[in-house]
Amino acid sequence: MCGIVSIHSSGMPLQNYEGVLEDMMKTLHHRGPDGEGRVHIQSQVLMGHRRLSVIDLENGKQPMISKDGRYSLIFNGEIYNYLELREELISQGVAFHTISDTEVLLNMLVQYDTDAIGKLNGMFSFVFHDRKENQWISARDPMGIKPLYFCQTDDHLLFASEIKALLAHPQVTVLRNEKALNQYLSFQMCLDEETLFQGVRKVLPGHYLLGQGSEIKKTVTYWDTNYKIDGNHTEQDYLDQIYDTLQDCVRLQLRADVPVGAHLSGGMDSSLVSVLASKQLDSEISLFHGKFAEGANYDESEYAEIIAEQTQGSLHQTIPTAQEFADILPDLIYALDEPVAGPGLFPQYAVSKLAKEKVKVVLGGQGGDEIFGGYARYLVGYLEQALKGAIHETQEEGEHLVSLESIVPHLPVLKQYVPLLSQFWREGLFGEMDQRYFRLVDKSQGIHELLDKEFLERFDKEYLFSIFQKVFNHPDTLSFINKMTHFDQKTLLPALLQVEDRVSMRVSLESRVPLLDTRLVDLVTTIPPKLKFQGGRTKHLLKLAVKNLLPEKILNRKDKMGFPVPIKEWMQGGVFRDFVGDTLLSERSKSRGIYSHIALEEMISNPGVGGRSLWGALCLELWHLQFIDK
Numbered sequence: 001m002c003g004i005v006s007i008h009s010s011g012m013p014l015q016n017y018e019g020v021l022e023d024m025m026k027t028l029h030h031r032g033p034d035g036e037g038r039v040h041i042q043s044q045v046l047m048g049h050r051r052l053s054v055i056d057l058e059n060g061k062q063p064m065i066s067k068d069g070r071y072s073l074i075f076n077g078e079i080y081n082y083l084e085l086r087e088e089l090i091s092q093g094v095a096f097h098t099i100s101d102t103e104v105l106l107n108m109l110v111q112y113d114t115d116a117i118g119k120l121n122g123m124f125s126f127v128f129h130d131r132k133e134n135q136w137i138s139a140r141d142p143m144g145i146k147p148l149y150f151c152q153t154d155d156h157l158l159f160a161s162e163i164k165a166l167l168a169h170p171q172v173t174v175l176r177n178e179k180a181l182n183q184y185l186s187f188q189m190c191l192d193e194e195t196l197f198q199g200v201r202k203v204l205p206g207h208y209l210l211g212q213g214s215e216i217k218k219t220v221t222y223w224d225t226n227y228k229i230d231g232n233h234t235e236q237d238y239l240d241q242i243y244d245t246l247q248d249c250v251r252l253q254l255r256a257d258v259p260v261g262a263h264l265s266g267g268m269d270s271s272l273v274s275v276l277a278s279k280q281l282d283s284e285i286s287l288f289h290g291k292f293a294e295g296a297n298y299d300e301s302e303y304a305e306i307i308a309e310q311t312q313g314s315l316h317q318t319i320p321t322a323q324e325f326a327d328i329l330p331d332l333i334y335a336l337d338e339p340v341a342g343p344g345l346f347p348q349y350a351v352s353k354l355a356k357e358k359v360k361v362v363l364g365g366q367g368g369d370e371i372f373g374g375y376a377r378y379l380v381g382y383l384e385q386a387l388k389g390a391i392h393e394t395q396e397e398g399e400h401l402v403s404l405e406s407i408v409p410h411l412p413v414l415k416q417y418v419p420l421l422s423q424f425w426r427e428g429l430f431g432e433m434d435q436r437y438f439r440l441v442d443k444s445q446g447i448h449e450l451l452d453k454e455f456l457e458r459f460d461k462e463y464l465f466s467i468f469q470k471v472f473n474h475p476d477t478l479s480f481i482n483k484m485t486h487f488d489q490k491t492l493l494p495a496l497l498q499v500e501d502r503v504s505m506r507v508s509l510e511s512r513v514p515l516l517d518t519r520l521v522d523l524v525t526t527i528p529p530k531l532k533f534q535g536g537r538t539k540h541l542l543k544l545a546v547k548n549l550l551p552e553k554i555l556n557r558k559d560k561m562g563f564p565v566p567i568k569e570w571m572q573g574g575v576f577r578d579f580v581g582d583t584l585l586s587e588r589s590k591s592r593g594i595y596s597h598i599a600l601e602e603m604i605s606n607p608g609v610g611g612r613s614l615w616g617a618l619c620l621e622l623w624h625l626q627f628i629d630k
Contacts, residue, residue, distance in 0.1 A: 002062070003028030003050040003505075004074040004148075005165050006127045008136065008157040010213030011043050017156075021046045024158075024165040030335075031076070031161060031505045039063040039072055044134045044213070047127065049074045054256050054361060054510055055082075060100030066110055070132050073106045076161050077124035077146040078512070080252040085119065109137065117208055117222050121252065121517065125203065127159050135212045142223040143367070143516045144205030144494035147501055149337075151200045157214040162502075163200055163337035167627070174627060175199070179463070181594075185451075186444040186464045188616055189340045189495035191471065196338040196623065205494055223518065225486055227477040230526040235541075238527050242520070242545040249517035250276040253363060261286035261359040263351060263511075264315070266303030267560045268539065268550065269365025269374075273514055275549050277363055278311035285313040286358045290351040293319050294566035303554055310551065316358065320350040322570040326579035329618075334626045335502045339619035340495040342612070343565040349503040356507040366500055367516040370488045371524050372542040373533050376413055377440045378484055382536045383407060383414075385480055388430045407536040413558050433480055434472045437487065438465055447613045450599045479529040489521075568610030580604060580618055588629065589621050 005024045007017055021038060025048040032050025039047045049062035055078070064073045079085070082101035085108055090096070094107050101122075108116035109128045114137060123145035128137045138159055140148045150159045153171035160166045167174055175198040180190045193201040203209060206223040209216055233241075254260055254277060262274040264287040278285040287308050292298035301317060308315035325346050332345055355362045369375050386407050439445075444464075448456060472487045497513070504511035524532065527541065534540050543555055570576035581604055583589065590597040595617055603609055603617075 002052055002074075002076045003031030003161040003165070004062075004076050004125065004127060004159070005048040005161070006074060006129075006136075006159045007046040007169070008159075008211070008214045009043055009045065009155065010134070010215060012155055013043050014040065014046050017046060020169055021048050024048065024160060024168040025050060027164045027168055028161060030508055033508050035061060037062050039065065041072065041129070041131050044131060045072075045129050045136070047072055047074050047129065052360075052508055052510060054078065054258055056098050056100035057257055059098035060102045062102060064102050064106050066106060070130060071106065071110055072129045072131065073102065073109065073126060075102050075105055075124060075126040076148075077122055077126075077141065078253075078255075078510070079105055079120055079122040079124065080255060080517075081121040083255070113137075114208060114210070114220070114222070121519070123512070123516075125161065133212065135210070137208055137210055138203055139208035139222075140203040140205055142206040142518050143489075143497070143513075143521070145497050145501070145513060145516060147498065148203040149195070149200055150203060150209075151197075152214070155214070157211065157216065159203075163195060163197055164334070164627075166200055167197075172199070174630075176624075176628060178458075182459060182464060183467070184339070184620070185447060185459070185616065186442055186461075187491065188342070188443050188612070189491060190338070191467055191491055197627075205490075225475060225489060225525050226522060227475050227479070227482050227486075227525055229528050231528055235531050235544075238523075238531065238541060239545045241523055242541060245517070245520045245523055246272070246514075246546070247276060247280075249514040249520055250363070251280055252517070253512045253514045254280055256361045258360040259286070259358070260361045260363065261288060261355055262313075263287075263355070263362055263364040264289050264304045264307055265365070265563060266300030266307070266554075267365065267562075268543070268554060268557065269368030269515060271303070271307045271365070271550055271554050272368075272542075272546055273363050273365045274307055274313070275311055276514075278313055285311055286355075287311070287313045287315045288351050288355040288358075288362065289315060289317045290347045290354070290563070291317065291319055292347075292566050293321075294569045297561070298564055298566050300561055303557070306551060306553060316354055318350050318354045320347055322566075322574060322576040324350070325565070325570070326576050329579075330622050330626065332503065332506070333619060333622040335506045336498065337502070339616075339623050340498050341492075343567060343615055344563045345499045345503055346565060347563050348499060349506065352504045352509050352511070353507050356509045359509075361510045361512060362504070363512050363514060364500065365515060366496060366513040367493060368539070368542065370485055370493045371515060371521055372539040373481055373485055374539045375488070376538070378481060378533070379407070379410060379413060379536050379538060380440060381437060381480060381484060382533070383411070384430065384436060386536075410536050410538075413538065433483060434469050437472060437484055438468050441468075441487070441492075443612050443616070446611070447616065450595050450603060450613055450617065452593055452596050455594050481529050481533040482525070567615070568608060571604075571610050571614070572607060577604075580614070583621050583625075584617055588625070592621070592624060594620070 028050045032052045034053045035051040037049045047063045079101040082104040086104045123141045125140045125146040125148035149163050177198040180194040180196045183190045210218040264270050264274050289304040291301050475486045584600050
């Protein structure tokens with residue numbers, strides 16, 4: 001795991017920017033404290049690298065340059081199938097000087113050019129440069145596990161692992177992206193290439209860019225989710241394939257020359273990864289768990305202890321406090337580059353910090369909900385779908401995937417979602433699929449009364465719905481569950497992975513996510529929906545596939561918490577409430593022109609406050625303080 005930076009030129013000398021490269025690399029020290037390297041190819045490119053050494057600790061230093069000096073590579077991440085690819089290259093006469101995955105990636109790109117990217121199994125972002133033609137390739141892994149940002153200046157094209165590195169370039173002006181701000185207020189993340197910084201964009205997951213000098217020539221999608229249904233297998237065939245693929249995903253991601261542990265929340269996904277990893281490790285597995293002291297609603301340690309006993313692993317726990325939250329949150333917002341998702345980033349950071357004391361690599365269960373259909377809102381969507389089909393005797397999906405009779409036994413999962421249901425059905429009942437799911441994921445519905453009047457007049461809901469539709473309606477499928485999970489895989493999942501990357505990298509810990517191996521994703525997306533979401537059962541096939549691995553108490557939990565943070569309790573009074581009030585009611589906050597300061601005062605004075613509106617406003621103000629006000 002590492003941090004990368006490159007400055008590309010179309011012929012202008014770059015020697016005066018060597019100090020700039022150094023400044024950009026300093027912002028990424030946390031991503032690679034084990035070493036650094038740089039290369040200067042005259043009037044073409046400056047490349048810098050910070051290294052967290054995990055494979056071939058002594059060698060594998062970057063930038064890595066081909067034997068003939070023509071090609072240079074900077075790479076962040078891991079290529080899990082590097083041993084198999086290495087053997088393939090050796091059979092073609094390629095000689096190796098290290099046992100690192102970096103040298104494998106370099107030679108793959110030399111041998112196969114862009115065709116190499118589709119052969120990689122891993123999490124990665126990289127920049128590969130050809131000095132003969134001053135041409136380059138930049139790429140990001142299929143699921144967006146590893147970040148890569150870029151921006152254009154008057155003279156250069158810049159790439160970096162984090163936005164803050166781009167901002168260190170003197171020609172990059174820090175300005176707020178107003179369209180992206182509206183996206184954040186609606187989704188608590190930015191869609192497509194957008195970021196909250198004007199002119200700074202993301203290389204999208206599953207894409208690579210081709211260019212020459214400081215010019216981008218082409219953007220290519222090399223991988224996308226495939227919904228061409230494979231109906232030629234029985235349910236048992238799919239269960240066997242899921243089980244075998246899961247085992248191999250974990251096997252590959254255990255490859256490391258340093259100690260490996262696992263996050264263990266107590267939920268199904270992290271428990272599954274922990275159990276599979278423990279079966280393949282030669283030594284006792286270290287497991288890392290977090291909880292809060294504010295009561296049973298914030299404590300899943302009972303379930304984590306069950307898995308720790310089953311695996312005979314060593315369970316390490318942390319109990320973060322309100323004081324720690326107030327102290328670290330500004331730094332976490334800086335680490336994120338831009339605020340995304342919810343307050344779960346704080347306990348994730350606390351657990352990562354704990355894990356770093358014991359291991360250098362940790363496996364987690366991220367992605368299971370988006371791949372296998374684990375969110376309760378999918379059940380909400382199908383409850384309405386079943387009602388609509390029963391009343392109107394219609395079926396939008398071409399077949400009755402979920403009937404009222406089949407869905408009723410699974411509705412207790414929705415107990416804690418009754419407020420959402422009442423809001424969801426207040427208007428637009430039985431509308432089009434995209435309209436219905438937009439209402440489920442739109443987080444702006446509760447903040448309109450908080451927004452400044454003039455800002456609200458510029459808040460373009462039609463624009464937001466149109467960009468939502470582009471993602472939601474993109475896949476070639478009539479299936480509602482496939483459309484919903486597709487949207488989350490392309491938007492929410494990269495946002496959650498951004499949090500995963502930044503909080504782990506903040507403590508120089510490598511986080512791996514076996515459930516996002518594209519072999520598993522490709523398998524699940526082609527399974528008939530009537531098997532995958534039978535009767536509205538969340539994670540139906542996954543539960544069946546691993547029923548002999550996990551205890552019943554874990555497998556069929558209906559109270560999974562998702563690492564909630566006791567913000568409502570902390571807002572009753574004390575250090576965190578003071579921190580929120582000082583931040584949101586300051587003169588600077590009032591001057592932003594986003595929120596009504598009167599509405600903010602009323603919200604904070606509410607003793608029961610602590611939801612997404614408070615969290616969104618707090619993070620946005622902290623982001624302004626860190627990046628706009630500096």
